[in-house]
Amino acid sequence: MNRERILGIDPGLRTTGFGVIERQGRTLRYVASGCIKSNADDALPARLATLFAGVSEVIATYQPVQTAVEIVFVNVNPQSTLLLGQARGAAISALVHGGLPVAEYTALQVKQAVVGHGKADKEQVQAMVVRLLNLPGVPGADAADALACAICHAHAGEGLGLIGHKVAGTPGGKLKQAGYRIRGGRLIG
Incomplete structure (x- = not known):
């Protein structure tokens, strides 16, 4: 059975978390995790460059084949939301620059996949x-x-993760393509 390395990213301007796991069948194994920190005293472009370089270094070090990034929602403070979105963009740009596919999940989806409730x-x-x-x-x-986020993506082929994982050009996303439907809030095969 093949092993597949998955990189999860929790974007932030001050601190971007990363987590690398391996999936072999249904077994998950921890590889590495940590944080990429930008200097709050630096100008925004320098901070974004730090995040881009940090994510690029994680890619080069751990060689993931799949990536998952948490989707950012609007906060109370619009300026904070804008800055967080720019940090997320720097992280996604590094992933795409590294030639990796990017899956996106909401915090609710991640919590449901890992804890069981959003x-x-x-x-x-x-x-x-x-x-x-x-x-x-x-x-x-x-x-x-x-x-x-990486764990959520690892389970994407096993039910819950499929809900947020869209396939371009396929109405209903991967669920419909895989023959699943949602009825009464339940996943039906």
Whole structure:
């Protein structure tokens, strides 16, 4: 059975979390995780360049074949949302520049895939990441969110992850293509 390396990204301007896992069949194995930090004293273009270079270095080091990025929603502060979107763009640009496919998941989808419900808090996500990957300790919040995003993508072929994973030119996305439907809030094969 082939092993597949998946890189998850939790974008942020100050701190971008990354998590790398391997999937072999239904087995997930932790590879690496951490954070890419930009200097708050630097101008925005320099901070974005730091994030781009950091994600590019993670790609070169761990050689993933799949990537998953958390989708950012509008916050209360529009300026913060704009900055976060630019950080996300720098991360996605590095992934695309590295020749990798990019899947996108909402925080709700990631939490549902990892914890079982979309209203989970950060501590619950961290605890489930530890359990699912059999980690000896608890990763930081940004790294745990990135690992959770990678786990969500790893399960994309097994039900829940398919919901957010669209295939271009296919109405209904991958679910319809795979012969699944949603009826009454339930996934039907």
